[in-house]
Amino acid sequence: MNSPVPFVERYGLHNDHQRAAAARSHETMKQHDIEVVRLIWPDQHGLIRGKALTVDGYLAALRSGAEATIAPFFFDTANTIAINPFTPDGGIGDPELAGLANMVMVPDPETVRVLPWAPDTAWVLCDLYTRDGMPFPYSPRHILRRTLERVQQAGYRFVAGIEIEWYLTRIVDDMLATGAVGAPGRPGDPAVVAPLNRGYNLMLEGNLDVVDDALRPIRRALVDLGLPLRSVEDEWAPSQIETTFDILEGVAAADAALLARQAIKHVARRNGHLASFMCTPGIPGFYASGWHLHTSLVDATDGTNLMVPGEGELLSELGRHYVGGTLAHAAAASVFTTPTVNGYRRRRPYSLAPDRLTWGADNRAAMVRVISAANDPASHVENRVGEPAANPYLYFAAQAAAGLDGVLNKIEPGEPSVDPYAEDAESLPGSLEQALERLTGDRFYREAFGSDFVDYLLTIKQSEVQRYNAHLAEHGPDGEYAANVTEWEHREYFELF
Template sequence: MYPTKFVEKYDLYRSEEHRAAERALETIHREGIEIIRLVWPDQHGQLRGKALTAPAFANALDAGNDITMAPFFFDTADAIVLNPFTPDGGFTIEGLGGSPNVKMIPDPGTFTLLPWAPKTALVFCDLYMTNGQPFPLAPRTILKNTLAELAGHNYQLVTGLEMEWYLTRIVDTGLGTASLGAPGSPADPPTVAPVARGYNYLLTEHLDEVDDILRPIRTALTAMGLPLRSFDDEWAPSQMETTFDILDGLAAADAAALFRTATKQIAKRHGHIASFMCTPAIEGFYASGWHLHTSIADLDTGHNLMVPTDDAPLSQLGRHYVGGTLDHAIAASVFTTPTINGYRRRRPYSLAPDRLTWGQDNRAAMMRVISAPNDLASHVENRVGDSAANPYLYIAAQAAAGLDGILHQTDPGPISEDPYSADVPALPQSLAAAIDALEQDSFYRSAFGDGFVDYLVTMKRSEVTRFEAWREEHPDESTYVNGVSDWEHREYFESF
C-alpha cells in the first residue's frame, strides 16, 4: 500500500518549498546523511520530534510523518495536565480526544546539517490535523498566522535577537545517585560549577578564559548559516550574551530555537551545561534576559517604516507600534516571561523593566528606542523577555500588539526620562498574576484564538499550582540560593 501524498492532497508546498525539498534530498545524497531530526517547537518552546532515516525523510516530504500529540498534554515538568482519554481530551477543540496522531510536515527550507552530530541534519516542521487543517495549538502556526496578518497590511517584521544565558561545568552528573524524576517531578539536575569568577562586564580577559568552550558553539552556529553577530562576556560570572543580525520574524524564531538547542547539545557533549533559565539557584548569578529588537518594513520595498525624519524618536507608525506593544504588554506577559523564575528579574533599577515605559536609548525602559533622524537602522528593543521564553510566542505577541497599535494609532504617551519612577501601570510581578491577565484579555483571544489561550492558561496554572504546593511544604526561604528556590532550579535549569 502506498502512503497518501498528504502534502500534494492539501497543497501544502509552494514552488519554493518543492525546490527546497529537492535541494535537501541532493544534500542528503552528497553528504551521506543518515539521520534527519524532524522537530517542532512545543508550547514551552522546546524542540520535540523524531529522528528519521534518509528514506523515511524522503517519504515525509510527500506524506508527512505521523506523531502523537501527547506532548501537548504536558506542563514544563511533563506533568499530564489534561486527560487524553476523555471524549475531548480536555480541550475545547474538536478532534483531540484520545491523544490522536498529528502530521509533521517538514519545512524543507529549514533543512540544516548539524556540525556536532555526524551525518545528521535537522528540519523544522509544521503540525497538521489529519484533515489537512493546521494544528491549532502549535506555536509555529500561531506565529505564521500573525505574520500573515502583518503581510495582509503590506508590513514585514524585521527581528534581531539578543539572548543572555549561562555556561557551567558539570561536576557530578548525579546519574545513579540522584532522583531521575517522574511526571510532574523533574529529575535532579547535575551538580555544576561556574566557568569563570567575578563581575567583569565585557572584559576581554574574562571572555578569553572560556574561549575554548565557546569556540565549538560559535563554529557550529556559523556552519549552520545562522547570522551570528557577537559572543560576549556578560555581567555575571559564567553569563554570556549572543546576538544575531536581523532576520524576518519566522526565521528569527527558528534561529532562536536552533541556537538554544545547538548551544545546549554542544555544551553537554563537552561536559558543560548551557542554561537559558533566567536566574539559576547558583550563588553569585544574576538574572538573564532576552532583548527582542524589531522594526516594521514595507513588504514590497523593504524600507524601514519606523525611521524618524525629524527630532522625534520614531516615525508616527513607529510610535503607534510602541503604543500597541505597551497597551498589550500586561496580557502578553505569559508569552514574554513564561516561567515562575523569570519574574524574579522584574525589580526596579535592575536593568529589567518593571512597568509600561518607553525611552530614547534608555535601558531602564521596557521599550528602548534606538534611532536617529534618517537612520535606516532605527528600531525598538523590547527588554521585557525572559531568556527561557518560547521564541514563537514571544515574537508573535510582539507582532500582534505592534500591528494593533499601528491600525488603531495607539499613542504610547510621553517618553520616560526615569522609567523606574514613571506613573504608569506596572507589569505583572508573578506568573500567577500574568496568567490571570491573559485569561481575561480579549485582544490575544482574538489574535491567537480562545482555544489556544484557554489551553496555555491551563498549562501555566499547573506549573504555578505545583510551585505553590511545594512552597507550602518548604516555607523557609532562607534555604533559597541566590534568592531562588530549589523547586525553580530543578524545574528549569537543565530543561531550559
C-alpha cells in the same frame, strides 16, 4: 487502481520554494552521507520535540508527512499531564484529539541543516497538521505564521534581531548515578555545576578569553548551521554570556532563536559543559538573564524600514504607534514573554530589567528602548521584557500582534520616560500567577490567537503555578537557593531550558 494522492500534495502544504528545496535536500543527504534526519518542532514551551528518521523515512515524509502523537502538548514543564486526553473532547474541547490521537509532521525542506556536532545527522523543522490537512491548532509556529499573515495583509513585514543572555557552566557531577532521575511532575536532580569564570565584570575581555575553549565549538556550530551570529560577549555575572544575531524576517527569526538555543545546549553538553537559558539559576553569585527583542516593521513591497524618524523625532509616526500597541498589551503578553515562575525574579527596579510600562530613548531601564537617529535606516525598538526561556514563536507573535494593533488603531505611547524606575506608570505583572490573571480576561490576545489556544495555554501554565504553590506551602522559605530562588525553580528549569 489509482494510487492515493500523497498527503502534502493533497492538501497543498508545500509552496513552490519548498518543492524546490525538497528536491535540493535529496542532494544534501547524499553529499553529506546523512544517515538520520531529526524531524523537529517547537512545543508550547519552546522546547524542541521530534523523531529521528532514516533518510528514506525523511524523503517519504516530504510527500506524505510522518505521524507523531500529540501527547507532548498535554504536558506542563515537568511532564505533568495537565489536561486529561481520555475524555470525549480530548480535555480541550476537540473530539478529534481525544485519546492522544496522532498529528502529522510535515518537513519544511527550506530549514534542512546538517548538524556540525552530530555525525551523519541533519535537522529539519516541521509544521504540524491534523489528519485532515488543517494546521494543528496548538502549534506555536502556526500561531506566529497566522499573526504574520495579518501583518503582511496590512502592508508590512516584521523583522527581528535576537539578543539573548545565558549561562555556560562546567559539569561537576551530572547526578545520574547518585541523584533522582525524575518522574512526571517532578524533574530529576539537576547537575551540579561550577562557573567557568568570575563576575561581576561586564564585557571584560579577560573573562571572554578564559571561556574561549568552551565557546569556540559553540561559535563554530552556530555559524556552520547558517545562523547569523553577530557577537559573543562576557555578560555581568560569572559564566554569563550574551549572544546577538543579525536581523531576520518573521518565522525565520523565531526558527533561528529556537535552533540557536538548542545548538548551544547540545554542543556544550558534548564538551562537558551545561548551558542554561533559565532566567535566574539558583547558584550563588548568579544574576538574572534577559532576552531583548529588537524589532521593526518594514514595507511589505520594498523592505523600507517604516520606523525611521525625521529630524526632531524619536521615531516615525508608525513607529510611535507600534510602541503604543506594545505598551498597551504588555501586561497580558507577559505569559508569552515571561512564561516561567522563575522569570519574574528579574522584574525589579534598578536591575537593568523593566518593572513597569515605559519607553525611552536609548534607556535600558525602560521596557521599550528606542534605538534611532534621524534618517537612520537601522532605527528600531528593543523590547527588554522577555526572559531567555520564552517560546520564540509566542514571544514574536505577541510583539507583532501588539505592535500592529498600535499601528492600525494609532495608539499613542505617551511621553518617553527619562527616569523609568521612578515613572508613575502601570507595573508589569510581578509573578506568573498575576500574568495568567491578566491574560485570562484579555480580549485582544483571545482575538489575535484564538480563545481556544489562550485557554489551552492558561491550563498548561496554571498546572505549573499550582505545583510551585504546593511546594511553597510544604517547604516555605527554608527551601530557598541563592538569590531567593527556590529548590523547586532550580530543579524545574535549570537543565530543561
